[in-house]
Amino acid sequence: xxxxxxxxxxxxxxxxxxxxxxxxxxxxxxxxxxxxxxxxxxxxxxxxxxxxxxxxxxxxxxxxxxxxxxxxxxxxxxxxxxxxxxxxxxxxxxxxxxxxxxxxxxxxxxxxxxxxxxxxxxxxxxxxxxxxxxxxxxxxxxxxxxxxxxxxxxxxxxxxxxxxxxxxxxxxxxxxxxxxxxxxxxxxxxxxxxxxxxxxxxxxxxxxxxxxxxxxxxxxxxxxxxxxxxxxxxxxxxxxxxxxxxxxxxxxxxxxxxxxxxxxxxxxxxxxxxxxxxxxxxxxxxxxxxxxxxxxxxxxxxxxx
Numbered sequence: 323x324x325x326x327x328x329x330x331x332x333x334x335x336x337x338x339x340x341x342x343x344x345x346x347x348x349x350x351x352x353x354x355x356x357x358x359x360x361x362x363x364x365x366x367x368x369x370x371x372x373x374x375x376x377x378x379x380x381x382x383x384x385x386x387x388x389x390x391x392x393x394x395x396x397x398x399x400x401x402x403x404x405x406x407x408x409x410x411x412x413x414x415x416x417x418x419x420x421x422x423x424x425x426x427x428x429x430x431x432x433x434x435x436x437x438x439x440x441x442x443x444x445x446x447x448x449x450x451x452x453x454x455x456x457x458x459x460x461x462x463x464x465x466x467x468x469x470x471x472x473x474x475x476x477x478x479x480x481x482x483x484x485x486x487x488x489x490x491x492x493x494x495x496x497x498x499x500x501x502x503x504x505x506x507x508x509x510x511x512x513x514x515x516x517x518x519x520x521x522x523x524x525x526x527x528x529x530x531x532x533x534x535x536x537x538x539x540x541x542x543x544x545x546x547x548x549x550x551x552x553x554x555x556x557x558x559x560x561x562x563x564x565x566x567x568x569x570x571x572x573x574x575x576x577x578x579x580x581x582x583x584x585x586x587x588x589x590x591x592x593x594x595x596x597x598x599x600x601x602x603x604x605x606x607x608x609x610x611x612x613x614x615x616x617x618x619x620x621x622x623x624x625x626x627x
Contacts, residue, residue: 331464331490333516337509355518358511362519365505366526373527376485376501377534380457383483384419384539388455390532391482392422393448393473395439397517398461398487398524399424400431405528411557413541414549420532423448425469438469445472454481459531461524462486463516465493465504474498487527489520503527540613543568548587548614561587569594588614596621 340354380390392402399422406422409415425444426435438444445468452458458477460470465488474484475498486499489507496502505527507519536542541549546568552558565576568591579590582600591614592603598621610616 329464329466330492331466332506332508333463333489333510333520334514335509336513337511340511343511355511358519359522362505362507362522362526365507365519366523366530369503369505369527370530372501372503373530374534376457376459376483376503377531377538379483379501380531380535381538383455383457384535386455388453388457389418390420390457390459390535391449391452391477392420392459392461392528393425393445393470394422394461395425395430395467395469397521398463398467399426401521401524401528402459402461403431405525405532409532409536411551411553412547412549413536414551415536415541423473440468442468442472442475445469445474446476447472449473449476449480449482452477452480452482456480456482457485458482459485459487460495460499461488461528462493462495463489463520463524465490465495467495471495471498487524489516489523540611540616543588543591543614548591550587552585558585561585565590565594588612592617592621 343351343354346354392406394402403422403424406420409420410417424430426438429435430438449458458474460474462470465486474486474495478484478498484499485501485503486493486495487503489505491504491506493504505523507523510516510518510520512518546564548564550557550560552561561580562573562576565571565580565587566573571594579593583589588607589600589603592598592606593600596603596618606617606621610620
């Protein structure tokens, strides 16, 4: 018989509010789930100061040439893969800037692969290419997953900044983390089913982390996604609409400027908002880290001297 482990974590405790869920009506089941979900945002709010610190360090690391690496197994791994994958179409993030390592690889995304989350050496191997410029973020609801232990230990040995995202304030792996993000979501509606509240908290933390990093790196202008990759008709229409909303020009004028920029939104924005030729807008963006706000400030400062 294979060895087993008794996990001690809030997510493994029995929720007294849902002991009768198996005989409840469908609406009652859904209400219990919804009521539980309402508590997740409050739990995540408690870790925002530490999350802000992690964001700031990640931005510094990326600007220095580093990368962000997620490590997870099961639900945690799948959530990290989703977050990393969505950064390219949403923010045009460079390939490899955020890397998601899922225990067991692609096969484990859609099915269970035996024992991979218990493999410390697999975690170490997946983190073996990290450097001191990188950020390693391990995700484990229980706070004890051996794969994550191996990954964070190896990342730390290589000088990378480490973080642990967990639903267990008393996580065993706390010692491996420079940043502890323990959103205490408590017992699950279904005991031990961490794809529920704990998974929702992880999704919220990842959303907040990656979005804030992208904002700090200049991938937005105001609350507009100005680095969106227009890979389909809906997104091409969104690019035109964003340009109109930000500048007040007509659709005809917006499309005309986009034609001159090869469909790139940022130089079109700067050209229209600063009333400069496209070539000057491109140069301003190149000189100011590809940030629309900073490029506009630089152009304005230049015209007032």
